Amino acid sequence: MSKAFTRESDQEDDDEVPPLPPVAGGKNYITRDGYDRLRAELFQLMDLERPRVVEVVHWAASNGDRSENGDYLYGKKRLREIDRRIRFLTHRLEIAEVVDPSVHHGGDQVFFGATVTYADADGLETTVTILGVDEADSAQGQISWISPVARALLKSRVGEVVRLAVPGGVQELEVVAVQYPTPTKACREPRAAEG
Structure with missing residues (x-):
């Protein structure tokens, strides 16, 4: 099979960060400050860091050979890390119960x-x-x-x-x-x- 039709790694995109073990009653208590910090991190990743890395990956891909292009390879790896963290934060914020x-x-x-x-x-x-x-x-x-x-x-x-x-x-x-x-x-x- 041609290398063009294979994934960089069969496991790299599938390795989800497992959620934290369920706690008593399935609650994820958090203070307003803690919730706001997680939310700020999520928006910083989505609105600033991810677009910046996508731009670098796009530029690196346009330079030709991707197999030895460090900017492209690192950028793709960093994108997977960012996407994994975004999924994790989104899940944790969805189940959060803010307590005062x-x-x-x-x-x-x-x-x-x-x-x-x-x-x-x-x-x-x-x-x-x-x-x-x-x-x-x-x-x-x-x-x-x-x-x-x-x-x-x-x-x-x-x-x-x-x-x-x-x-x-x-x-x-x-x-x-x-x-x-x-x-x-x-x-x-x-x-x-x-x-």
């Missing part, structure tokens, strides 16, 4: 979006913010609401001791403080999740 944690401002019970300070048995205090799977950044002290620590802390109150299963047994954590963002005028007005 500021509705719990002033409360002492742990819910999604809370910044929780807890102490372990040695008295070492740790502060974490419980956020969505797609927005949590452990380097900033943020954990996903489906993580073991978050699952142990959810629905507890200040002063309560929760049990966390760890590889070495069970660890007890005392909830020391719970904080939520201050409500803003924009947060008080109901907003439907945009797609």
